[in-house]
Amino acid sequence: MSDQEFTGKRVVVTGGTRGIGEAIVRRFRRGGATVLTTARRAPDTVHVEGLVEADLSTEDGARSVVADVLERLGGVDVLVHNVGGSSAPGGGVLALSDDDWKNALDLNLMPAVRLDRGLLPGMIARGSGVVIHVSSTQRALPLHESTLAYAAAKAALTNYSKGLSKELGPRGIRVVSVAPGYTETEAAAAMVERLASQAGTDTATARQRLMDALGGIPIGRPASPDEVAELVAFLASDRAASIHGSEYVIDGGTIPTV
Ligand SMILES: NC(=O)c1ccc[n+]([C@@H]2O[C@H](COP(=O)([O-])OP(=O)(O)OC[C@H]3O[C@@H](n4cnc5c(N)ncnc54)[C@H](OP(=O)(O)O)[C@@H]3O)[C@@H](O)[C@H]2O)c1
Incomplete structure (x- = not known):
């Protein structure tokens, strides 16, 4: 592998100012790529290079990202749909309103659908490109307490990714x-601190309880954002040239079945 294997590649990573997205942006830059990323707003404390500010959960936001990316890069070689998450309340599935369900789909499915619609025509015309959707193990292992809408939206994203692969594989796009x-993003680490202080325990105990709630993590720890970024970089590289239409789980063995 060359240290500069992404030299000359134009990469877009959605949601790249924090967490997994930020690690993916850093990894592609280290490999020599030109990278643009998106977020609703620039962070207060750090300068983010190549940031397109827009709310990707809206049609207008997606349209403005497509226009900005095409103006600044002319086209995209690698598109990483990383934006996603859940802000739904706890209390089980019956506590979720229509708005909670709509928000889950608007943040976890529709940004990919809309950006693909705007940015894939260029890839199709060139007959090359890579599209990576960041889903979640929850698409196969849904948690019902507060994130069932998120889990269902991620299941839809994985299904959409597979369908898209069938159409685009023959046209040179993986x-x-x-x-x-x-x-363990910064937000996840902060949540563990909060849980520890609420329960009056130390962070190691709170972290273990969180892992236990998932049914355990056989390797004994969460993944790091850099580990997820490394997998994304591999899949985007020519080293993965025949990997297409599949999903790669990175969960330390959390999903208990084959
Ligand atoms: N962390 C985990 O344990 C985990 C596990 C499985 C899957 N995932 C998936 O991995 C991806 C990244 O998760 P993360 O935990 O790293 O996320 P995160 O730390 O919450 O970061 C989210 C990023 O997306 C941006 N963003 C959020 N809402 C947006 C919107 N409406 N429009 C545009 N940008 C928006 C944020 O910036 P602004 O807030 O400024 O907009 C930020 O840059 C998500 O798809 C998530 O579902 C995460």
């Missing part, structure tokens, strides 16, 4: 998805 399990 489509894959990545399903992380519990990944």
